[in-house]
Amino acid sequence: MIDLLLEPFGYQYMVKAIWVSALVGGVCAFLSCFLMLKGWSLMGDALAHAIVPGVALAYLLKVPYAAGAFFSGLLAALAMALVRVRTQLREDAVIGIVFTTFFAAGLLIVSINPTSVNVQSIVLGNILGISDEDVVQVAIIAAVSLVVLLARWRDLMLVFFDENQARAVGLSPMRLKILFFVLLSACTVAALQTVGAVLVIAMVITPGATAYLLSDRFGRLICIAITLGVVTSAAGAYASYFLDGSTGGLIVVFQTILFLLAFVFAPKHGRLAAARAARAVSEMP
Amino acid sequence: MSVSATGLSGSDDVKPSIVVERVTVRYGNGVTAVNDASFSLGAGTICALVGINGSGKSTLFKTLMGFLKPARGSVSIAGLPVRQALKRGLVAYVPQAEEVDWSFPVLVEDVVMMGRYGHMGFLRIAGRADREAVEQALARVNMLEFRERQIGELSGGQRKRVFLARALAQGGQVILLDEPFTGVDVKTEDAIVALMRELRAEGRLMLVSTHNLGSIPDFCDQVVIINKTVLAAGPTQTTFIHDNLQRAFGGALRHFRLGGADLHEDADERHVTVITDDERPLVLYGRQDSETQAPGTTNGETADAGKAEPVKDAAP
Numbered sequence: 187m188i189d190l191l192l193e194p195f196g197y198q199y200m201v202k203a204i205w206v207s208a209l210v211g212g213v214c215a216f217l218s219c220f221l222m223l224k225g226w227s228l229m230g231d232a233l234a235h236a237i238v239p240g241v242a243l244a245y246l247l248k249v250p251y252a253a254g255a256f257f258s259g260l261l262a263a264l265a266m267a268l269v270r271v272r273t274q275l276r277e278d279a280v281i282g283i284v285f286t287t288f289f290a291a292g293l294l295i296v297s298i299n300p301t302s303v304n305v306q307s308i309v310l311g312n313i314l315g316i317s318d319e320d321v322v323q324v325a326i327i328a329a330v331s332l333v334v335l336l337a338r339w340r341d342l343m344l345v346f347f348d349e350n351q352a353r354a355v356g357l358s359p360m361r362l363k364i365l366f367f368v369l370l371s372a373c374t375v376a377a378l379q380t381v382g383a384v385l386v387i388a389m390v391i392t393p394g395a396t397a398y399l400l401s402d403r404f405g406r407l408i409c410i411a412i413t414l415g416v417v418t419s420a421a422g423a424y425a426s427y428f429l430d431g432s433t434g435g436l437i438v439v440f441q442t443i444l445f446l447l448a449f450v451f452a453p454k455h456g457r458l459a460a461a462r463a464a465r466a467v468s469e470m471p
Numbered sequence: 472m473s474v475s476a477t478g479l480s481g482s483d484d485v486k487p488s489i490v491v492e493r494v495t496v497r498y499g500n501g502v503t504a505v506n507d508a509s510f511s512l513g514a515g516t517i518c519a520l521v522g523i524n525g526s527g528k529s530t531l532f533k534t535l536m537g538f539l540k541p542a543r544g545s546v547s548i549a550g551l552p553v554r555q556a557l558k559r560g561l562v563a564y565v566p567q568a569e570e571v572d573w574s575f576p577v578l579v580e581d582v583v584m585m586g587r588y589g590h591m592g593f594l595r596i597a598g599r600a601d602r603e604a605v606e607q608a609l610a611r612v613n614m615l616e617f618r619e620r621q622i623g624e625l626s627g628g629q630r631k632r633v634f635l636a637r638a639l640a641q642g643g644q645v646i647l648l649d650e651p652f653t654g655v656d657v658k659t660e661d662a663i664v665a666l667m668r669e670l671r672a673e674g675r676l677m678l679v680s681t682h683n684l685g686s687i688p689d690f691c692d693q694v695v696i697i698n699k700t701v702l703a704a705g706p707t708q709t710t711f712i713h714d715n716l717q718r719a720f721g722g723a724l725r726h727f728r729l730g731g732a733d734l735h736e737d738a739d740e741r742h743v744t745v746i747t748d749d750e751r752p753l754v755l756y757g758r759q760d761s762e763t764q765a766p767g768t769t770n771g772e773t774a775d776a777g778k779a780e781p782v783k784d785a786a787p
Contacts, residue, residue, distance in 0.1 A: 337594060340588070340594075347575050351586075354560075354564045354641070355557075355560060355586070398576060403576060403577070
């Protein structure tokens, strides 16, 4: 029995998949704490789709896929910012237009050069088949992002909470927001390998949303989210060995299960707690 | 009382002031929000900033916060350009309730700690001085027992006090308060006013944007009246008068003038003017054609003008 449970660790590709997933899951969870608080969750989705043409082009031109992805993600972010500032359109419409355009361009590039990339590995991810080269890229991106976030999370929190106060204590909200979106694009690129473009959105939202139900303190919320991200990602990669299922699918399913548990049982913000509170109020004389 | 003693090392020896010189602010879409505005304020001052919605009050605040850059003219705070004043933590800001995301996962003490960022190192790790400043600031606004509450769980008045505490913890010598009395009960309003008086006695400078016209003569020693530009600025006694308010508010305010037969049956020539911008009304007492008289100069009748409920009720 124990031998069976330890079996995945006997394969190098499994060990690699587990730790890379855990690392990426942790950083994405860190970012999710910020993203979900601003109502910018769709931005994560948009970025994930917007990097597809960059990846396709990068494979076509034989440059590191991370460079291509990062470039097209940045381009998409700039396009969104530009349309947002120059028109009266609402944010969701702007995001919708930009990311579908980029995604369509990506599909088009792939379909015109069918041999250059496997579109499925971009859209759905393929952590089990990740090359050593890609592992290095992912690890560097994740490690650098993690260090930057650890150093700057308090400043980012202030900017997200109260830009005016950020300004009053001498911070530059503009610069910090750019930093955040650069990190987000970079981590989306990294997560692309593990869960694919479609499910990245879950990685950069669900852990933060779950932690939000469990804590009223931002610092603690970050710790909870990172733990959730690391554990579910590692567990997803591990379980995919036995179930022979998609790693991305399993990671996101695990994250959703934890979210649902928090939704029902969270000590203060869960449904049961709410029901108890309502009963306590109605029983008051 | 000694919050300022733990304040930013450089802010104690600074004499707070605001000098706005011929400032014009334009938005990206070409709309001029403030045109050729000038006024100046010194240390130990509470100044009211009044004007109708859209008169440029918040534009002016944003300019003082360095968020908007004037197209023309200059702003200096404590003799420094806005950016430098901000860098030195001289300017504290108490936001309007609507500007704050109350569901944000932060506790009361976390919010107050945000005032200390300018005093911390690169990683923003709170030291003993920071924790002490937070505690003192919370004690001063009487919110110490709520320090571990999530901010959304507080009442309107408590929320205001938390943000005031943040301004105190920051040690800002210039404090900008945006609508501090909106959604606040009378008791809290009195507590805020009492605190502001203490801060004035310490030599700080407060600029208060408010619709609460009635209480302005109570605690503001200076008034700036704006409508796209500064219409009048100066001591409350000589500036906060009927004619200036009439120019600033025009027909935009409830404005009742009650006299003669409305009030009494004998031939008394005195009359009462009530001006209200939705909150505590301003009541001016005057004789025929002498309305330019400042409130409070007649015989101190305006001292509790704001509480003149019967007058307000008598209005149609």
